[in-house]
Amino acid sequence: MTEAAMTEAVVTEAVVTEAVVVGPMRGAGWLAANVATVTGRNLRRLVRVPTLIAFATVQPVLFVLLFTYAWGGAVHPPGVTRYIDYALPGIWVLSLAFGASQTGVAVAEDLATGMIDRFRVLPMARSAVLIGRTVADAARNLFVLALMTGVATAIGFRFHAGPAAALAALGLALGVGVAFSWIFALLGLLVHDPESAGVGGLLVAVPLVFTSSTFVPIATFPGWLRAFASVNPITLTVDALRALCLGGPTAAHAGQALACVGGLLAVAVTAAVRRYRHTTAA
Numbered sequence: 001m002t003e004a005a006m007t008e009a010v011v012t013e014a015v016v017t018e019a020v021v022v023g024p025m026r027g028a029g030w031l032a033a034n035v036a037t038v039t040g041r042n043l044r045r046l047v048r049v050p051t052l053i054a055f056a057t058v059q060p061v062l063f064v065l066l067f068t069y070a071w072g073g074a075v076h077p078p079g080v081t082r083y084i085d086y087a088l089p090g091i092w093v094l095s096l097a098f099g100a101s102q103t104g105v106a107v108a109e110d111l112a113t114g115m116i117d118r119f120r121v122l123p124m125a126r127s128a129v130l131i132g133r134t135v136a137d138a139a140r141n142l143f144v145l146a147l148m149t150g151v152a153t154a155i156g157f158r159f160h161a162g163p164a165a166a167l168a169a170l171g172l173a174l175g176v177g178v179a180f181s182w183i184f185a186l187l188g189l190l191v192h193d194p195e196s197a198g199v200g201g202l203l204v205a206v207p208l209v210f211t212s213s214t215f216v217p218i219a220t221f222p223g224w225l226r227a228f229a230s231v232n233p234i235t236l237t238v239d240a241l242r243a244l245c246l247g248g249p250t251a252a253h254a255g256q257a258l259a260c261v262g263g264l265l266a267v268a269v270t271a272a273v274r275r276y277r278h279t280t281a282a
Contacts, residue, residue: 030125031125031127031128034124034125034128034132035125035128035131035132035135036132037128037132038119038128038129038131038132038133038136039132039135039136039139041132042106042132042133042136042137043136043139043140045106046136046140052102055099055102056099056140056143056144057143057144057147059095059098059099060091060095060099060144060147060148061147061148061151063091063094063095063148064084064088064091064148064151064152064155065151065155067087067091067215068083068084068087068152068155071083071087071215072084072087075215075216077216077217078217079246080246082156082157082158084152084155084156084157085156085157085158085160085245085246086242086246087215088148088149088152088157088245089169089173089238089241089242089244089245090209090212090213090214090215090238090241090242091148091152091214092145092148092173092241093173093176093209093214093234093237093238093241094209094214095144095148096141096144096145096173096176096177096180097180097205097208097209097234098202098205099137099140099141099144099177100137100177100180100181100183100184100201100205101184101197101198101201101202101204101205102184102198102201103133103134103137103180103181103184103185103188104184104185104186104187104188104191104197104198104200104201105188105194105197105198105201106133106188107130107133107184107185107188107189107197108188108189108191108192108193108194108196108197109194110129111188111189111192111279112192112193112194116129116279116280117280119280120280126276126277126280127273129276130182130185130272130273130276133181133185134178134181134182134185137177137178137181138174138177138178138181141173141174141177141178142174145170145173145174149170159245160245160246160247161244161245161246161247161248161250165244165245165247165250166244166245168244168254169241169244169245172237172240172241172244172254172257172258172261173241175258175261175265176237176261178265179261179264179265179268180205182264182265182268182269182272183204183264183268184197184201184204185268185272186268186271186272186275187200187201187204189272189275189276189279190275208232208233208234209234211225211228211229211232211234212229212232212234212235212238213229213234213235213238213239213242214234214235214238218230218235233260233261233264236253236256236257236260237257237260237261239253239256239257240253240254240256240257240258241257
């Protein structure tokens with residue numbers, strides 16, 4: 001373990017210990033204090049590491065600009081005047097998926113450096129480690145969504161269905177980000193190695209994103225690929241986000257997307273918690 005990692009481990013252990021001894025040793029308040037402490041630790045780490053800040057902010061902005069100006073003149077989805085209006089919901093999902101791959105890296109790094117072992121011996125809720133990780137990711141994702149939307153608005157993007165639909169779209173996008181965070185947290189627990197977690201995250205995210213309606217209508221795909229794309233969870237969520245942003249019928253799309261995100265969350269959370277308990281078993 002590096003000196004910086006050792007220092008962080010000592011500070012984190014002290015902060016977590018302080019958080020868990022000031023209140024009752026069980027109950028919702030105790031769990032909330034543990035989660036808040038772990039969340040704060042993860043957010044502080046994000047601020048301290050310049051490469052993580054760049055990954056979380058610069059890359060999403062580049063996605064907005066590059067896909068809009070590189071593809072906007074060549075792709076003309078039906079019923080859409082500006083390509084950015086069509087593309088932004090997909091760029092949201094792309095950025096959240098790629099950003100969530102860092103969750104797996106961080107979890108695997110905590111395993112490799114012994115941080116998880118330190119958490120295990122502290123008088124704290126075991127579930128706080130994974131919940132705190134994903135809550136920190138949700139806070140980062142909220143900032144990233146706001147940043148991307150601001151940049152997109154500056155180059156022509158507009159919500160067409162009113163403030164309520166816009167907020168619903170952002171809320172659904174955050175839910176998708178949380179689901180991805182739990183999926184990649186599970187991956188990090190399975191591989192234990194940060195580099196493998198990073199590569200594995202991309203191997204999961206890239207095929208799903210680019211075999212969906214993220215950037216072009218799936219009607220343009222060959223038949224065999226269109227069959228998969230039509231049931232791809234990314235397609236279901238992007239179509240719902242697009243309906244909320246552009247207007248038009250949303251009930252069917254939103255219902256499918258919520259069912260998809262809820263199902264992914266249920267499976268990923270259950271599997272990640274079980275794997276974490278197995279990994280940290282004495």
